[in-house]
Amino acid sequence: MANQPWVICYQAWKAETPMPSNKEKPYLATDNHNNLFAGRQFSRETKGNFSLFVLGEQGVAKRQEIESKNKQKGDATRKRNDLQKAAFKDIDNLSSFIALSPTESYEELNQKIELLRNEYVKLSKQQKNAAIIQQRKECGILEWHNNLSVAIIKLNDTLQSSLKSHHQEAQQKLIVHIKTNFSENQNAENWIRQGLDQNNSKTCQFCGQILNPEALALLEVYRQSFDTAYDEHDKRIHQELKVIQAMFIKDRISSLRISIESNKAAVMSYPELLEDNQDIKVFDEKINSFSIQLDDLFSRWERLITDSNSEINSAINKKLASPHRPVDNLQFDLLLQSNTEINEIIDSYNSIIAHINSIFHVFKASVLDDTIENRLSEIERNGKIEKQKLKRIELSEQCENYNDFDSTVKKLKEEIPKLEEDLEAEQSQFLDKFFGRLNNFFKLFGSHDFQLEKGLDTKGYKPIYYLKVKFNGHEISEKNLERVFSESDRRALALSVFWAGIDGLSDEEKKNCIVILDDPVTSFDNHRISMVYQELVKLSDNIRQIILLSHFEQGVTYFLNTYRYNKPVKLLSIERKVNSSDIYVEEIENFIKTNHEKVAHNIFCFVQGLTNAHNAGDLRIFLEIEINLRFAKQLLGINEQTLSDRIDKLKEIGAISETTTSEAHQWRKTLNPAHHIWIGNDIEDQRQTATQFMNFIYYKLTPL
Structure with missing residues (x-):
């Protein structure tokens, strides 16, 4: 403002x-x-x-x-403050800085600062390397999670399991019936069981003929053979074999190979030890040797487990065909031998890894030294002090000027109040x-x-x-x-x-x-x-x-x-x-508009939709004023009092046409304050009426 x-x-x-x-x-x-x-x-x-x-x-x-003295004080204050911002902006305690009195020369201070800087760089590098070493990875232990013996025992126990039914006679008849009437005996029992589930004991499920007594007797033999105990035994066998089969096909090798390669990379990340530590060199050779042996054993294991899984799948299929009948045990001597060899090599490998990690721990502890951090802090403090001294020498002229300005301000602060009293x-x-x-x-x-x-x-x-x-x-x-x-x-x-x-x-x-x-x-x-x-x-x-x-x-x-x-x-x-x-x-x-101009502005705002508020009487008054203003010359000397008479008089003297006269009377009646019929319409109809009215005023109400 x-x-x-x-x-x-x-x-x-x-x-x-x-x-x-x-x-x-x-x-x-x-x-x-x-x-x-x-x-x-x-x-x-x-x-x-x-x-x-x-x-x-x-x-x-x-x-x-x-x-004048106020101006001097203001000038001195401004110069002092400007000097403070320009020359001393980085100074935390200005009064202490100005009070400094260095005894060393400029060159001596520079040498001291340079020595401190070099020492700081060296110690910082050591500290940085120590932090990097602490982040290096260590070797991981190999874990051979192999429950092979348990899996073999469970498999053979399940294959050997059988069902001792209370209906042995029915089972014997079933065996004779199968041998006599079935060319393929392997899946005969399953086929018969499925047929029993579908039969209603009245008619044949295939041809629909009524079953004779002999057929019904045979079905009864079937039912006695495949009773509830058989179903429960069958269900258990299926579940156990599914779990056992998963134990044999599980991948145990991939994660171990990844861990072995990761351990090799971890040892290589300690070049200082590989160069100077003889134990690490020996241990590195050993784990490389064990890695080669394990790779051969893993390859042999994968071949054996593949062959074994083929034999296992065949035995499982045979068992599933007749769950109540025992199946011969499977032998896994070679696989068990391979499992034992892998366990032995992994134990030896892990023993070497433990020794290597122990060497890593000792090495990391050796590079940690709190004295480095303490010395760095001390160098920072000493460096700031020496830089302050150096800067004090560099800004000696500015310090003198600051003292002069500050003294002037203090002096005038005492003089001016006394002069004001006088x-x-x-x-x-x-x-x-x-x-x-x-x-x-x-x-x-x-x-x-x-x-x-x-x-x-x-x-x-x-x-x-x-x-x-x-x-x-x-x-x-x-x-x-x-x-x-x-x-x-x-x-x-x-x-x-x-x-x-x-x-x-x-x-x-x-x-x-x-x-x-x-x-x-x-x-x-x-x-x-x-x-x-x-x-x-x-x-x-x-x-x-x-x-x-x-x-x-x-x-x-x-x-x-x-x-x-x-x-x-x-x-x-x-x-x-x-x-x-x-x-x-x-x-x-x-603001300076006349009332008539303000009314015109309000009407235009209503017409343009900028507002919904308007005065019902404004249009009628606006019409009369516009006629008086627009035809002021023509109405000179005419004394008609009413608007109707003035309109007629304008037509009589030829100032307006017959059409304009008719429209003017129509608007006069429409806008007559005695009724204002058009005000009863909705807002958009009123706006349209006002629009047509303003068009008449500015486009049609014109002198001939």
């Missing part, structure tokens, strides 16, 4: 603005006339306000001296100049018959200056002021006091000054308003910014119409809420 020369806040709430003291420059606010008058009289309080305002705004030699006792001599300016502005703002003079009130602990008023050369007592001063005079006097204070500022002070005015022209006559605005415009050329607060719409509109093109102005609208107020940026062109 400070870059906008003019800011106008419309509809601001009224607030009393206290008199600023001399310490509040360069930001000023106007004095409401209530700060000069208590009711319609001067009071001790208002005299004190006036005295403080006048004395606080004067520029005297001592004030200039104070300002100034308070000397300012009264500048009142005469102030009163000269005050009278000029009071007359300029329309109060021509008054003369304002300095009055002195010695009551209290210090003198107070106030206003003595003469009217046409006659002094007016304070009790009669209300009879002499009009409301405009009192407001003009308050504004003149303020204006005289601003006018007494130096050019530099004015450039930094923000002026805030609260309804300065309220209750003013037109000639006073014009003069105030003229002075405001003049003042804006010399000060930083003017902020005008007002709820006087006509006054703001008058100013904007006159000066909006001469000066950049920002218009703000303050709208009161329940417990607060909001500020909005107002478009100047919209």
Whole structure:
């Protein structure tokens, strides 16, 4: 906002603005006339306000001296701070740094820093290598999870298992029947069992003929042979053989080969040991030898297990064909021998791996040394100290300048308050100049018959200056002021006091000054308003910014119409809420529009769908005003009072056509405030009606 020369806040709430003291420059606010008058009289309080305002705004030699010293202090402070940011930004404790007094030369410090740096690099490398060594892998133990003996025992036990039925006679008959009537005996029992499940004991499941007694007797033999115990035995045999078969086909070799290769890589990751440690070399040769033996054993195992699985599958199929009959045991001598050899080599291999890992542990522990970390920390601390000394030598000139600036700031901080105390006792001599300016502005703002003079009130602990008023050369007592001063005079006097204070500022002070005015022209006559605005415009050329607060719409509109093109102005609208107020940026062109222009804008917003709110009577009034404006020349001297008569008169004098006359009457009736029939329609119908109406106004309602 400070870059906008003019800011106008419309509809601001009224607030009393206290008199600023001399310490509040360069930001000023106007004095409401209530700060000069208590009711319609001067009071001790208002005299004190006036005295403080006048004395606080004067520029005297001592004030200039104070300002000069303030500038010196500000310059010294800024230079000191800029120097601190530029030269000492990396210094944590500036006062300690400046207090340093190195005894070594610049070259000696550089040598010490270089030695520390080299030692740090060397130790860091050792520490880094130690960390890498700690992350190296160790060898893994081989695990030959082989339950071969258990699997062989379970397999042969299952193959040998049989079913001792209570119906041995039926089983014997079944065996005889199979030998007599079946060419292939192997799957005969399964075939018969499946047939029993499908038969209903009445008819043949294949041809449908009724079974004779002999056939039924044979079926009974079948059922006695394949009773519930047979089914349970059959189910158990199937389950056990499935589990056993999985035990034989399980891959036990692939993971071991991967582990062996991983261990070889782990040993190779310790080149320091392979180069210097004789034990590692011997152990490495041994595990390589064992790896070769294991590879041969694994290959032999894979061949044997393949052959064994073929024999196992054949025996299992035979058992499954007749689960209640025992099958001969299988022999796995070669496979068992291979299993034993693998176990022995793996045990020897793992023993060597344990020795290797033990050597790895000792090696890793040997490279860990807490003294490295402690020494690195010590080098860092010493390096910082030596660098601080070196930098202190490099910045010796900057340190001297900093001390000079800092001493100046401290000295001025003591001098300036004493000068300000002296100034308070000397300012009264500048009142005469102030009163000269005050009278000029009071007359300029329309109060021509008054003369304002300095009055002195010695009551209290210090003198107070106030206003003595003469009217046409006659002094007016304070009790009669209300009879002499009009409301405009009192407001003009308050504004003149303020204006005289601003006018007494130096050019530099004015450039930094923000002026805030609260309804300065309220209750003013037109000639006073014009003069105030003229002075405001003049003042804006010399000060930083003017902020005008007002709820006087006509006054703001008058100013904007006159000066909006001469000066950049920002218009703000303050709208009161329940417990607060909001500020909005107002478009100047919209603000200064006439009521008719605002109505047109509202109608267009409704037509374009930007809003759904509209006033039912706006269109009827808009029609009448547009006719009066558009045909002002034609209606000159015509005295018809009603809109209907004026429309007819325009047709009579040839200003509009018959068609335009008819449409104008139609719209007049439609928009008649007595009924507003079209308002009963829905919102889109209303919007369409408004659209057609505006088309008639701007495209058809035209002079011939």
